[in-house]
Amino acid sequence: MPSENTSSFQALGRLLRYAKGYRRRIIAATSCSIINKLFDIAPEILIGIAIDVVVNQESSFVAQLGFESPKEQIIILAVLTFFIWAGESLFQYLYMILWRNLAQRLQADLRQDTYEHVQELDMAFFEARSSGDLVAIMNDDVNQLERFLDGGANDLIQVFVTVVAVGGVFFILSPMIALFAFTPIPLIIWGAFFFQSKAGPLYNDVREKVGALSSRLSNNIGGMATIKSFTAETREAERLRVASEDYVEANRKAIAISSAFIPVIRMAVLLGFLATFVIGGYMALEGTLNIGAYGVLVFLTQRLLWPLTGLAQTVDLFERAMASTRRILDLLGLRIAVPNDGKIDLPLSTPGRVTFNGLQFTYPNSPDGVHNIDLDVPAGGTLALVGATGSGKSTLMKLLLRYYGPERGSILIDDLSIDAISMQSLRSAIGLVSQDVFLFEGTIRENIAYGRPDASDEDIIEAARVAEAWEFIERLPAGIETLVGERGVRLSGGQRQRLSLARALLKNPPILILDEATSAVDNETEAAIQRSLKKIGHGRTVIMIAHRLSTIVHADQIVVMEHGHIVERGTHQALIELDGLYAAQWRVQTGGV
Incomplete structure (x- = not known):
């Protein structure tokens, strides 16, 4: 991953x-x-030529091109001015559109x-990064780059063209004046680079503060019910104010640099x-410089130098855009830890046997995980996993879904390693x-049909x-067209479940994972879900x-996990007898054997 200190030009x-x-x-x-820009600086040259026509008339520069009458020369200059x-205007329209x-x-x-x-x-990436920061990168940072391309890119190009084109005219008309007129340009360029070196890290910090602010807003809005229930509105408003002030302070430092550059x-x-x-002026008075040429040089000096006063704003926009570019491309450059390189597609009628062989996995910077797991779930069978929080139950399911890759061992579906199965086919089967x-x-309707967007109403209703x-659903005013928010x-927790x-069910997978599917619902909903499971469990794993x-008392196999290890396995009755x-745990929950 590229360094945060990557220069703006590298970005x-x-x-x-x-x-x-x-x-x-x-x-x-x-x-x-x-x-x-070439058309833009041409009128200043024409003004100087017009002055030359008025002063020198038949001996003017235009007269040497074959137009001897001063009036004819003025008409020619007017026609040229129109086309210029x-x-x-035409090319301004085109560059703005493009x-x-x-x-x-x-x-x-x-x-x-x-x-x-x-x-x-x-x-693991999503567990380490806040959603607010990711949204800031994909929205605010991308928009920051868009703002630069909308105007800043053209401004930088036109400043460069102005320096080159006007410089060429200066050296043709008077190399000595050109030397003096261009003396400030190295100072201006040095100032721009100095500003760039100072502003770059500051704008990196600005972008980081934007991400933190977005994350705070996202978390607070998502957790509004909790904030209200704990009457923490004042505290959360203060935390948001601190994040907002951090962003203001980061911008203040960057603004201080850009503002100092302009004077x-x-x-x-x-x-x-x-x-x-x-x-x-002295050279024109002494007759060593044509009056028209003097006019051209005076006008072009302003045309050359005054646009450079806007260079600070342009470089400021450039720095902001490159800070955003670094964040965007750094995110794009992150390595995919679990690559989707499987080539095999599971058939829709795959039996669904699941086998865990010598599975080993631990989370980064944590001892939690699973260790030396060997399990076989026959096609159409029911496996129940029980154990305390953090014992590794959900980790096994995340490994089966390839949310993570194991450090050692393998997982098979119908004797095929899941590494060899395409990600879409694997997850479609589960x-x-x-x-x-x-x-x-x-x-x-849209939520039920999420796994099968082309499902018919009949299939949706049956599921x-x-x-x-x-x-x-039938009791709702809009039925399956009801918006869930x-x-x-x-909807209530039981309805969502x-x-x-x-x-x-509508997805109709050969393998079904129920991860604490009834732990957060009332007894009535649990009973309803249990009735559903008896219907849908038939013929699938x-x-x-x-x-x-x-x-889970009717499960074909019950596995008890502790600290990532399998410590007991068997049927309900066998495990009760094992004592x-x-x-x-059964005694605690039932009050007896």
Whole structure:
């Protein structure tokens, strides 16, 4: 992963490598910016030539081109002025269209590519990064780059073109004046680079503070019910104020640098202008410099130097954009720890036998995980996993779904290593119903059909019936078209759980994982879900994780886990007779044997 201290020009190089598919658009936009600027400085030259015509008339520069009459010369200059202004307007329109469309296309593709890449990252990444920071990168940082491409890129190009083109005219008309007029430019360029070196780290900090602020807002809005229940509004408002003030302070430091740059540039511009004005004036009085040429030099000095006063704002915009670019491309450059390189697709009718062989996995910076796990779940069988929180039950399921990759050992589905199975095929073969149900903002229909968007209404309703969700859906005013709200906030916990079960059923997977699916529901809902499970468990492999032992007494195999190890296994009756951990927990929950 690239260093945070990567220079802005290196970040620009990385961006150009990413944008190689846009090369033609970039060249076209740059060409229009260059041509527009050449047209833009031409009127100053024409003004000097017009002065020359008025002063020297038949011996003017234009007369040497074959137009001897002063009036004819003026007409020629007027015609040239018209075409130059028309050309400037045309190419201004073209570069604005090209740069803005390029900015829109590039920001859309960057956001899409970043999101798709983030989707491929393993779950450990999401556990280590806040969602607010990721949203800030894919939204605010991408928009910051868009703002630079909308105007800043053109400004940088046109400043460079102005220096080169005007410098060429100066050295043609008077090398000595050119030498004095251009003396401030090295100071201006040095100031820009100095500003860049000082501002770069500051804008990195600004972007980090934006991410922290976005994360705070995202967390607080998502946890509003908890904030209200603990009457913590004042405390959370204060924490948000601190995050906001950190962002303001980071910007203040960056603004202090950019603001100090502008007065330095203005004084440098004044020196260059005075050099042209005084030295050129003396030379014109002495007759060693044409009056028209003197006019051209005076006007072009302003054309050359005054735009440089805006260089600070342009470099400021550039620095902000490159700080954002670093964050975007750093995220795009993260390695995918669990690659989707499997080539085999499981058949839809795969039996669903699951085998864990010598499985070893520990979480980064944590002793938690699973150790030397050997398990075999026959096709159509039911495995129940029990144990204290942190014993490794859910970790096994995450490894089966390839949210993580094991350090040692293998997992097989019907004698095929899951590493050899394509990710889409693997996860299509597994239905997951977890304790923490996530519903997407939309209708009940859309949420049930999430795994099969093309499902018919009949199939959706049947899945809802089997999951015992149809009864409450029918009572809703809009039925399956009812909006569930963000994360299903308009439904009760039991209703969300039943929709989650219906969603998994509609997918019709050969393997079904129930991760604490009934731990957070009332007794009535639990009974309804248990009735559903009896219907759907037939003919498919079911792996259940449960704390309520009453829900797993009929499992074909019960495995007790502790600190990542299997410590007991057998049927309910066999484990009761063993009189170990399972039997002790059973007595606690039932009040007796």
